[in-house]
Amino acid sequence: MIGMMVEVTVAPGNTDAFERAFAVQAAAVCANEPGNRLYELVKSRTLADSYTLIEIYEDEAALAAHQASPHMTANRPLTVAFLAARPVRHVLTVVPHAL
Numbered sequence: 001m002i003g004m005m006v007e008v009t010v011a012p013g014n015t016d017a018f019e020r021a022f023a024v025q026a027a028a029v030c031a032n033e034p035g036n037r038l039y040e041l042v043k044s045r046t047l048a049d050s051y052t053l054i055e056i057y058e059d060e061a062a063l064a065a066h067q068a069s070p071h072m073t074a075n076r077p078l079t080v081a082f083l084a085a086r087p088v089r090h091v092l093t094v095v096p097h098a099l
Contacts, residue, residue: 001056001057002057003094004053004056004089004092006090007050007087008053008083009050009084009085010082015043018051021078025071025072025076025078028071028072029069029072033066035059035062035066038056040053041053056094
């Protein structure tokens with residue numbers, strides 16, 4: 001499985017609008033992407049206007065489908081408009097932990 005962490009900083013005064021736009025995007029991901037295992041936005045408790053998007057995909061095909069999906073093409077500009085800086089992306093490999 002493939003994990004992603006995307007660190008974003010929202011422009012001051014835009015957090016509510018960003019969260020609303022993200023909720024639309026997240027609903028579309030959950031409804032349309034069977035290869036997506038996790039798509040959650042977390043808000044920093046220590047850094048103002050700072051969020052991390054945590055994503056997990058079943059495989060490379062699921063990640064590629066996410067990136068090319070019509071709902072992401074439509075929704076991405078609605079969230080990016082509220083960012084103060086370019087997102088920082090970390091691509092990860094999920095480590096199995098089953099015994």
